[in-house]
Each structure stands twice: as C-alpha cells, then as structure tokens.
Amino acid sequence: MSSPALAAELNLALCHACTAACDITEHPHTCPRCGAPLHVRKPNALARTWAYMIAALVFYIPANLLPVMNTSLFGSGADSTIMSGVIEFWGHGAWDIASIIFIASIAVPATKFVALTLLLVTVQRRSDWARKERAQLYRFVEVIGYWSMLDVIVVALVAALVKFQALGDIEPRPGILFFGLVVVFTMLSAMSFDPRMIWESRIDEERMDETSIP
Amino acid sequence: MVKTDRLIICEHCDCVYEKVTLAKHQKALCQRCGAVLQRYNGMTLQQRLALSLTAAVLWIFANFYPVMSISLQGLSNSATLWDSVVALSNGPITFIALVAAISIIIAPLFQLLLLIWVLTFALAAKRSPAFKLCMRWLETLRPWSMLEVCLLGAMVAVFKLAGMLDVLPGIGLIALAVLSLLIIRIAGRDVRELWEMLP
Numbered sequence: 447m448s449s450p451a452l453a454a455e456l457n458l459a460l461c462h463a464c465t466a467a468c469d470i471t472e473h474p475h476t477c478p479r480c481g482a483p484l485h486v487r488k489p490n491a492l493a494r495t496w497a498y499m500i501a502a503l504v505f506y507i508p509a510n511l512l513p514v515m516n517t518s519l520f521g522s523g524a525d526s527t528i529m530s531g532v533i534e535f536w537g538h539g540a541w542d543i544a545s546i547i548f549i550a551s552i553a554v555p556a557t558k559f560v561a562l563t564l565l566l567v568t569v570q571r572r573s574d575w576a577r578k579e580r581a582q583l584y585r586f587v588e589v590i591g592y593w594s595m596l597d598v599i600v601v602a603l604v605a606a607l608v609k610f611q612a613l614g615d616i617e618p619r620p621g622i623l624f625f626g627l628v629v630v631f632t633m634l635s636a637m638s639f640d641p642r643m644i645w646e647s648r649i650d651e652e653r654m655d656e657t658s659i660p
Numbered sequence: 661m662v663k664t665d666r667l668i669i670c671e672h673c674d675c676v677y678e679k680v681t682l683a684k685h686q687k688a689l690c691q692r693c694g695a696v697l698q699r700y701n702g703m704t705l706q707q708r709l710a711l712s713l714t715a716a717v718l719w720i721f722a723n724f725y726p727v728m729s730i731s732l733q734g735l736s737n738s739a740t741l742w743d744s745v746v747a748l749s750n751g752p753i754t755f756i757a758l759v760a761a762i763s764i765i766i767a768p769l770f771q772l773l774l775l776i777w778v779l780t781f782a783l784a785a786k787r788s789p790a791f792k793l794c795m796r797w798l799e800t801l802r803p804w805s806m807l808e809v810c811l812l813g814a815m816v817a818v819f820k821l822a823g824m825l826d827v828l829p830g831i832g833l834i835a836l837a838v839l840s841l842l843i844i845r846i847a848g849r850d851v852r853e854l855w856e857m858l859p
Contacts, residue, residue: 450692451676452675452676453669453674453675454674458664458667458669458676460669460671460674464795464799464852465669465671465852466664467664467665467668467669467676480792480795480796482796519824531820535820538823540819543819543820546812547816550812578692581672581673581693581694581695582694584672585672585695591803592763592803592804592809595760595763595806595810596809596812596813596816597813598748598759598760598813599764599814599817600816600820602744602747602748602757603739603744603747603813603814604817605747606739606743606744607728607729607730607737607738607739607817607821608730608732608821608825609737610732610735613732613735614732614825617750618748618753618756619753620752620753622748622753622756623752623753623755625756626759626760627756637803641671641672641673641693642673642674644693645673645674645692
C-alpha cells in the first residue's frame with residue numbers, strides 16, 4: 447500500500463481546536479467550522495518548546511533542593527525535601543509509596559527533559575532516524591505530563607489536615623511552588639512542540655516553502 | 661477542489677485519510693506514525709448527558725464533604741479540597757494555590773458545566789448558544805483537569821499520615837474516585853464528534 451497523501455500536498459490544514467480538515471486555499475486564516483486561527487504548523491514551535499523547557503529546568507533545581515514542607519510534631523520541627531520524603535518511606539519499608547512518589551516527582555520530570563531535548567535536537571537536525579519511535583515518545587511525554595502534580599496535592603492535603611498547633615503542624619515550604627512551576631512549564635513545553643516536525647525532511651521543507659501560505 | 665468533510669488529518673504527522681465507520685472496540689491508526697485517528701465511541705448523547713449530570717452531583721460531594729479526617733490524641737480535623745488549596749495559599753507561594761485550584765476544582769467544574777450546557781441543546785439537535793466557544797474551551801481545559809492525579813495524591817496522603825496518626829477516608833474521597841473516572845470517560849477527545857452531529 448502506498449503511503450497516504452500529506453495535508454500540505456492537498457492544500458489542507460488541521461484545525462487544532464476542532465480537528466476539522468480545512469481547505470487553506472478557501473479559508474487561509476480561520477477554521478470555517480469553529481473559527482479558531484489556522485496554522486500549518488504550531489507557531490514558533492521550536493523556540494517556544496525550548497524556552498518553556500529551559501525555564502522548567504531552572505525551576506527543577508530549587509524544586510529538588512528547597513524543602514517542600516515542614517513537619518513539627520510535639521515541638522520538634524523538620525524540613526523535608528521531595529527526596530527525603532521518598533527515603534523516609536523507603537526506610538519504613540513502604541517501598542510502593544516511595545516508588546510512586548519517586549516516579550511521579552523525580553523520574554517523570556527528568557524523563558520529560560531528556561525526551562523533549564532529544565525530540566528538539568533531532569527535529570532541528572532534520573533527522574530521519576527512528577521517526578515512528580520518536581512520534582511514540584512524544585505521545586508518551588504528553589500522557590505522563592501532569593502526573594508530577596502528585597506531590598503538590600499530597601503536600602496541600604497533608605498541610606490542610608495537620609493543624610494542631612503545638613501538638614503537630616505541617617506547613618508547605620517554597621520548594622512546592624517551584625515544583626508546581628516545573629510541572630506547568632514542562633506541560634506548556636510539550637504542548638508547544640509540533641510532532642509533525644518529526645516527519646519533515648529537507649526535501650519536504652523545500653516543497654513546503656514553495657506552496658506554503660505565510 | 662477537495663471535499664473536506666469526509667477527510668481526517670493525522671494530528672501527529674499530517675497524513676490525510678478518509679473517515680471510516682468503526683465497529684465496537686475498533687480504532688483506526690495512522691499508517692505512518694501509529695497515532696490513533698478514530699476510536700469507536702458507543703455512547704449516545706443521552707448517556708453522556710446522564711453521566712455529566714451524575715458527575716456534577718459527585719463534584720458537589722467531592723467538594724463539600726471532607727476528603728479525609730485525622731485524629732491525634734483526642735483532637736480531630738478534616739479537610740476538603742478547598743481547605744487544601746487554602747493551605748497552599750499562605751505566604752509567598754500563593755501562585756501554586758491557584759494552579760492547584762484550577763487543576764482539581766475549577767477545570768473539572770467548568771468541563772462539567774460546559775458539557776451539560778452543550779449536551780442539553782444537542783439532545784434537541786441544536787447547537788447551544790456560544791457552541792464554538794464552549795467546544796474550544798472543552799479542548800483547552802482538558803489537559804489542566806487533573807482529578808485522577810488528585811485521587812492518587814489523596815491516597816498517598818492517607819499512607820503518609822497513617823504512620824503518625826489515625827486517618828479516616830471521607831465521603832469526599834469516594835466521590836472523588838468515581839468523579840475522576842467519569843470525567844475521563846465523558847470529557848475525552850470524543851466530545852469532538854458533536855461538531856459533526858450538529859452541522
């Protein structure tokens with residue numbers, strides 16, 4: 447079976463808001479079905495993806511170094527970071543909870559950084575290496591995206607519950623802010639990336655330049 | 661000139677296909693990149709609306725009843741979702757309270773309200789007022805609605821506290837569990853089919 451036609455060859459564009467196939471010779475700027483602006487590719491995809499990812503990477507440092515919460519029980523208080531929470535659970539033999547927190551809070555953001563960098567670099571080099579696998583990698587990054595919010599919610603609930611003044615008190619600490627920012631910015635980064643760029647080769651690029659609409 | 665309404669464009673690689681009719685449990689994949697193009701959706705409008713109304717009731721339960729309560733040496737305390745958002749809002753980290761509020765309270769609520777609004781009119785085979793706007797917001801809200809993460813977070817919190825004090829899961833937690841599953845089912849990508857049902 448021959449490979450399917452490409453939207454650009456048929457002068458079509460996908461509407462990002464409603465997924466309609468739009469004829470860009472008739473409606474060059476807005477989707478006739480939902481009225482959203484049409485783009486052949488997401489605008490400035492590479493620059494935006496890099497920018498959001500680098501911002502997230504910067505926030506990832508304080509997110510891991512600063513304490514995310516302060517626990518004081520019977521007068522003695524202690525700050526804990528995400529990693530110290532994981533170690534504490536592991537030490538108590540709760541390896542399952544420790545793994546959930548480790549995967550959601552540390553492994554997921556790290557995986558996203560590595561995956562997005564790989565996608566960005568290969569797209570910029572117009573590589574045709576493992577395209578289908580890279581397409582799958584992008585979809586994986588999209589799926590795991592928001593699970594890192596887990597720790598923010600855990601800290602919020604725990605801090606809301608344990609409010610017994612001198613007897614016991616848990617308070618959130620600035621680490622959790624940076625942590626939330628990492629999640630938001632990696633999500634924005636993944637959303638800005640256009641997976642269709644994975645399939646562009648140098649030859650397509652030249653052909654696109656001739657037919658594309660500014 | 662190409663006839664566009666029978667065409668489908670792969671979101672992940674721009675390949676163009678013709679729409680097909682799918683049988684139960686079938687899905688159509690892109691030949692080139694393997695992304696899902698179409699998925700069989702067995703839900704009627706009535707069913708989706710009924711589930712949306714159920715979810716709206718569950719949202720009320722999840723938000724007005726405590727997710728869990730704890731007790732320590734005779735003192736007890738309970739927290740709702742809103743209490744946990746407020747707990748984050750103190751001091752310089754207020755911004756994260758906003759993110760949490762959007763992802764576990766506001767986004768799901770708006771998703772449900774928009775669904776009920778759009779589906780009620782769809783039952784009468786009509787496009788609701790501001791249909792385009794509502795449908796676009798349903799798309800925008802989807803990635804920011806994180807109830808299933810909230811559910812896992814609540815369960816981790818139960819285990820975290822169980823070590824030092826007595827924890828009792830509340831009605832809110834049960835409502836949250838059912839609600840998060842319902843939202844995945846009713847507010848997913850297949851809502852887009854409404855565009856074709858209501859020309």
